[in-house]
Amino acid sequence: MATIYDIAKKAGVSVATVSRVLNGVDHPVREETRKRIIDAARELGYRPNKIAKSLAHRRTFTVALLIPSITNNFYTEIAEVIEQKLGEKGYSTYLCNTQRMIEKETQYVDDLIARRVDGVIFSPTRVKPEDNLINAKNLEELRKNGIAVVAFGSHFSNVSQVYINTYEGALQATRYLLELGHKRIGFIDGLEAGTRKSRRRGYMDALRMAGIEIDANLIVSGNLEMDGGYECVRKLMRIEKPPTAIIAVNNLMAIGALKGAKDMGIDVPGELSIIGFDDSKLSEVVEPPLTVVKQPLKEIGDVAVELLMEQIEGENASRMVELKTQLIIRASCSGKK
Incomplete structure (x- = not known):
């Protein structure tokens, strides 16, 4: 050698x-x-010799990416960006998939501390409300052990983070449907401790601003997977006064809702308009192509690495960067007939 x-x-x-x-x-x-x-x-x-390099620089040149799911393309597309950016800077990426199990998140955190990784890019596992406290504790454990941390997907105190303004995205999507003449707008929410706060608030505020009373029957919760969207649309379309349009809080459930509507013989967008969140290549190839609130996945990955490198290089102050969503209009929505 x-x-x-x-x-x-x-x-x-x-x-x-x-x-x-x-x-x-x-x-x-x-x-x-x-x-x-x-x-x-x-x-x-x-x-x-990476071991010798680590000893000389007092770094392992390893960064962990801790995410709730590798089957959701929202996370996999961000992961690809992060892995590439870190590789360009000489760092290896250690992927940690919690499978939405808070116990697994805590186990990973203990393992990452033992491995002395240089940093962690952290998207929390949140299924139950009490998971938020465990997320915060896990972050604090990493920081106490001198590990740089950047979060995305939730708010935390005194932690550098990438914040995506999904409230504005949901507000804009709901207003778009209102402009098309829809008044019975359904909402497929996520897990109890997950995406529901900001996106649901944007949806409800848009209705209130339009003078439309909130109908609790039009709000259902899914599991963030395609089967969840499938079941939710079937539930919504069977109520006494079904919606003429639906917003789903992520891309997978929107695609599941599209499939569920078709299986019920409901024409999209003729009888039902559907909007998803996140966007992906799947959104473009389904029939009809899905209107979405697009989150800037590449920017999320780029900014997360930038914030992490600041800390690794000695910048101690935490910083939050806010990114905006964009409504991408395709063929899954039409005016109410």
Whole structure:
């Protein structure tokens, strides 16, 4: 196995110069010399000793991404962005999928502390209201052990976080349906401790501003999966005065609602308009293509890595970055007939 001594000999430079170049040390080295060292390392098949690098820098160059689900494309698309950005900065990504089990989140946190990861990008597992307190405790444990933390998907005190204004997204989606003439607008909410607060509030505020009374029969809760949306639309369409339009709080349930409506013989958008949240390639290929409140997934990943690197590099102050949603109009909505 080639060493930095072999590279130094082949490139005709000192071992110290090779070390500076391969470790990315901010030290002036001529570009010609740098290229000669990199070429020599490639030719010799050099593989850096990560353990030695960790000891020298007092870092493991590993960041954990802790998410509730890997089957939801909202998280997988963000994960792809984060993994790529961290790789560009010389960090490996350790993926932790809690499967929406709070006990598993806590186990992962204990494991990450033991592994001495440099940072954690954290999207909390929230199924029951009491899970929020456990989320906060887990974050505090990471920070107490000197691990940089960035959160997305919820609000936490004194933690750097990426905040997506889903309230405005739900408000805009509801107003769009109202402009199309819909007044009976159903709402497929998420888990009790999850997405319901801001998105439901946006939906309800838009109705109130339009002078429409909130009908509790038009609000149902699903499990954030396709089967949840499927069951919810069947429930909504069987009430005495069914909705003419539906908003679902995530993409999977919106697609499930679309399938459920079709299986009931309901024409979308002729008899029922549907709007989803998040967006994905699936939203574009289903029939009809789904109108969605698009969340900026690439920006979420980019900003999360940026905030994490600030902490790893010594910036202690927490910072919140707010990102906005965008209503993408496709073919799943039409005016009330």
